Amino acid sequence: MKIINNNKSKSKSKVKVIPLGGLGEIGKNITAFEYEDEIVIIDCGLAFPDEDLYGIDLIIPDVTYLVRNKDKVKGFFITHGHEDHIGGLPYVLKQINAPIYGTKLTLGLIESKLQEHNILNDCTLNMVNAGDIIELGNLKVEFIRTNHSIADSCSIALHTPVGVIVHTGDFKIDFTPIGGETMDMQRYAQLGKRGVLLLMADSTNALHEGYTMSEKTVGEALENLFTKADGRVIVATFASNIHRVQQIANASIKNGRKIAFSGRSMEKISEVAISLGYLFIPKEMIIDLNKIKDYSNERVTIITTGSQGEPMAALTRIASGTHRSIQIENGDMVIISASPIPGNQKAVSSVINDLTQKGANVIYGAIEDIHVSGHACQQELRLIHALLKPKFFIPVHGEYKHLINHAKIAEDMGMDKSNIFILETGDVFELARKKAQVAGKVQSGRVLIDGMGVGDVGNIVLSDRKKLAEDGIITVVIVIDRENKTIISGPNIVTRGFVYVRDSEELIRDIRRIVVKSVERCLDNNVTEWSEIKNSIRREVDNFVYTKMKRRPMVLPIITEI
């Protein structure tokens, strides 16, 4: 009887699924699952800013809704250790101090992040293994092993009173993975057989037919290259791609090369991975970067950051000749074992050009297959849908074009269109046993992190930066004796970032003349509001400069009254 009662009471409440990031974008993944007085959060990532966000360092999700309901939050359940899944934690944990659950490597990476932010001691980290089920109140969270471009990745099955929700996390299906097992498809099948109410699945590669190649194929390509190399081999890849690093290390050891790590995150993550037993390199094969000169070139491999051409990363500094301990020599082979993320193509291209020009033999995507994606392509997505046969489906982790294509894949496999939901960040998706719908909206969006400031860069600041970036600034300083209605000193014209013209002195003189006229006219007309005088200066200088130069620098009048 108790069970029946229980079931009855359960069926009255609905599960709310609230994505607060990761939809319509690739980045800052975070989704809340709410049932009565329990909230479970899957992932808590950051996003990197586009160029139009001048001066912004990174973006985290707006978690106002969670802060308001923080007493309900039972924990953060993290699928894997990539920045777009863990990077928001240090900021969000300061507002919502709930325990974090994740596998060993994932927690290792989170730990070093919390340490940097000096909040590790205030946080609770709970280690789980793939296969574990964490029982909260009504909700149970199950971790299921997957494959991805970082070790120890998991899907999550959320067992709720209305049914099972499967969130794939980022995944691919690798039948020959490095240092691990294939995704637990048997558990997927079992869940599918019993009935899955909702699937939320990775859409990153939903535009790509076929399936993603195994990580192992990269190892084979790398070994081929290593046997051909007779100078140093410098390989750039993502520091977090530990399986890749393992394969680079294997190829090195096979060819009698010592291994040096270059770049802060490469040093840090490889250290964490070795200490936790995810990366196996005999101690005697690792050398300090400062010691590479002690070995002949054909005995050295350098594994480095900078595969995306990031301005301050090690490979970029090697390419520009500004690296402290690595200068390119003739015979060096540089392997860029990563694809450029959209937006980084130009930067990567310029690194390749610089390295080639300095004499390196640069191997990259256009030349050899030395990278595979960490995300499932269409055929793998179909397999997941076939195993789980969910009643409802929400494509996640993608821009709109990815989501809509993933939805089409599900539809083509026979799913009812009305059971597929393309959500937006902030949507409240209400899920019952037989019905699902978007039933509201909560506050959501992006919080911009700029230096030490969190979330205080408003649109005005950003649009000011844009204007300053494009046309610079003209500052007009003037000292006025308001009583006597006279200009005591100035106008003093100072420009920065404004195009210098051959006859700039004349231009400045003209601006000064225009300001004087403008102010005198105001004073003569008994304009008493400084803001009006400033507007008049701004308008007239702006007009004049635009007519003369076809430019609109920011005009900043500053009036001092004596």
Place this chain on the structure above:
Amino acid sequence: MKIINNNKSKSKSKVKVIPLGGLGEIGKNITAFEYEDEIVIIDCGLAFPDEDLYGIDLIIPDVTYLVRNKDKVKGFFITHGHEDHIGGLPYVLKQINAPIYGTKLTLGLIESKLQEHNILNDCTLNMVNAGDIIELGNLKVEFIRTNHSIADSCSIALHTPVGVIVHTGDFKIDFTPIGGETMDMQRYAQLGKRGVLLLMADSTNALHEGYTMSEKTVGEALENLFTKADGRVIVATFASNIHRVQQIANASIKNGRKIAFSGRSMEKISEVAISLGYLFIPKEMIIDLNKIKDYSNERVTIITTGSQGEPMAALTRIASGTHRSIQIENGDMVIISASPIPGNQKAVSSVINDLTQKGANVIYGAIEDIHVSGHACQQELRLIHALLKPKFFIPVHGEYKHLINHAKIAEDMGMDKSNIFILETGDVFELARKKAQVAGKVQSGRVLIDGMGVGDVGNIVLSDRKKLAEDGIITVVIVIDRENKTIISGPNIVTRGFVYVRDSEELIRDIRRIVVKSVERCLDNNVTEWSEIKNSIRREVDNFVYTKMKRRPMVLPIITEI
């Protein structure tokens, strides 16, 4: 006897080949060929700025060397009408007024450009046909038909006393071109048979195996799509790709659709192309963009600019919902018939997402093959080398990675490595009958165009803009009575583009306090140089703000003395 004499005297002088742009970059192509007192210039293009060139509109080559030798310049010989080959002309012609030679369409596009700059009447435009040879003094310039993504493109064979130089211009080999003939390979073979001293060839696609597909294949793909469309069809492509526009028009007419042009350059170039007979569309099939509402959706095609996601282009405005006369409706098919140029991927992606979200069915590269390149791939490059069998070779039109790969292709075909030269912009390449070498360097580089200013944006202005873009500005205004060593008014602190912090009032108060202290200390110590007082303010405010905010806004002290 005369001929022999002639030959003798000729063999004494060398031909100088001086690239002033287009090497180590894709953009601002221009090369000078100098023989005794004659200079021939091939192409005169512009480049578009990277994002780090804040506020710069475009870049033209530094032609100081040509200006110094302008009496020698016999003419500009233009291979085709793309911006990176003609865009520098309006600026360079103001300094070097030599005649321009080109085919009809190329001149048509140059003409409208010179008209915009109000210098058409001062310029001499000489129309040529493919096959024409222009005899100057010792130099003869021959135009040879090629295929490219713009009609009326040519290679140039420069006949000099030391031998023949072939400059391919931008080309591909299209065996089924639209509205024209296949590249004149018979002439290439003939020149090769007689002996080519130097080849300079397009390297854009030197990293791509195989050959570039025919423009005709795009027409077939477009026709397939048009038959499936039941709403409007909106096709974005490069305005200058007249063959593409022709094929879009053909598919439209076949399906009973009227054609409207959208976007300034699309309207302008299609008008030029129709009037010169390069684009054939029955007059009654063209409608004004404002009239599209008069026709049912399945009777309308819109051909538009914006295939690169350019912020102000028509397609971008359609996507963001800010276009004056086109709003996306359900059932609209949008075809992006172009590949994103490196650097534009993110912008294009966001246009695709916006259009999809508004209900359009967006067809783009990742989904269908609706674009082909205008540049030759490796197999075509090999063919050209085989036909011409040049003694010397300079790969051109490419970044360093393209040039080096093109060099490898030539080497693999058996060319002597010492006869292949990878040049840099500004190199003076001296060419004799049997010998060639880099023999010097002339001034070269980039001239930045910013609004009406030409070449007057220096590094200081750019680095100021960068600083302003990232961290904004803090202006400190202070009025000092130097005689009495007192601050009369201020400091007045005004910030722009500077992060607002929650406690910004306190921060500003702190800055004010620091400035007062700093100035008073200077005055007390009898510092009399304004610049020293300013430095002191700058240093202390900078330190304080960095400690507090981890930011370094520009600090601009302005002191007024009374």
